[in-house]
Amino acid sequence: MGIEDILMFDESLFQNINAFDPDYMPPNYNFRDTQMEAMAMAIRPAIRGGQPSNAIVLGSPATGKTTAIRKVFELVEKTTEKVVCVYINCQIHTTRFGIFSQIFKKIFGHLPPETGVPFSRIYTQIMKNLQDNSKSLVIAFDDINYLFQTNHANKVVYDILRAYEEYPGVKTSIFAILSDLEFKYAFDKNVNTVFIPQEITFPLYTYSEIEAILRDRANAGFFPGVLPDDILEQIAMYTLENGDLRVGINLLKSCGNIAEASASREITQEHFDDAIESLVSVNVSETIKSLNDTEKEVLKMIVDSDEICTAKALGDAYKEKTGSSYASFNRTLDKLEFVRLVDTKFTGKGSRGNSRQVILRFNPDDYDL
Secondary structure, three states, X not given: OOHHHHHHOOOOOEOOHHHHOOOOOOOOOOOOHHHHHHHHHHHHHHHOOOXXXXXXXXXXXXXXXXXXXXXXXXXXXXXXXXXXXXEEEXXXXXXXXXXXXXXXXXXXXXXXXXXXXXXXXXXXXHHHHHHHOOOEEEEEEEOOHHHHHOOOHHHHHHHHHOHHHOOOOOEEEEEEEEOOOOOOOOOOHHHHOOOOOEEEEEOOOOHHHHHHHHHHHHHHHEOOOOOOHHHHHHHHHHHHHHOOHHHHHHXXXXXXXXXXXXXXXXXXXXXXXXXXXXXXXXXXHHHHHOOOHHHHHHHHHHHHOOOOEEHHHHHHHHHHHHOOOHHHHHHHHHHHHHOOOEEEEEOOOOOOOOOEEEEEOXXXXXXXX
């Protein structure tokens, strides 16, 4: 099939290709009731005029955190007009002005002028509106760790949580959404006095949950009969092994595109194998992009090792090269395992985590460092 044929071909295996998009909101959202109930309980006091609670929403990438908070915010806004819910993607909106511009837009329906208006006026308009209308403000900061990288976290959180000091009666709370291993970033003391969060944890999906979610997504995206059960099971197992639901969703879409390009009416084993080969390098590359320089350096040391690494040997080499502590190295190694770039296996010897073997999860050539 030529390029023109691919672009103009009328028949499709997809009845809704948008079902595989990252921002797709499934009508049925399963296996996260406990976490969504905890979120709702944190917001519930605001519906009755009280103070909403702060929360840390913690879990590995693609465990449903963003979708859950969006679903809860959607339900809150259907229930009451007394709570303003704002979702902020901190990878996109990283400045104080940019973040409060998004809050301003949610309240007033449009962005403030980009120039000629001081930040203090925008802040005052937001808080006066909340004060005059007796509304509470609940903000979800997705990937809040990015605000620490730009040194805006303390000021932004302070501006929000201590607004009541200048605007009596204004009630605010923050949901800090994290995909990192632990929340180790230190707020200033004046922020810590008001940011006292509850923790809402999103565990990894089980195999049966992954299969059910992928089946629902396939049913929404493909026409009936396109995806055989045995291929779905292989996709679900591959997703479980990678620990990232987005891998499975991307794999569904990739399989469909490859099958469609070959003029097949269903996805076959060959299409699945081709999709796996194309996805591995892309997913590894995207994960590596999210690492900081230290994490990339440790990963490179593992990739360049000619034999099975041990945490002890790597830690020694890391300390000699950088002068950093073993504790710093161990935190970095934990992060690499957390994002599923490496595996570790305890040998039963040694102490303080140094008895681990470190194993690459993928072929060394897939790690483009």
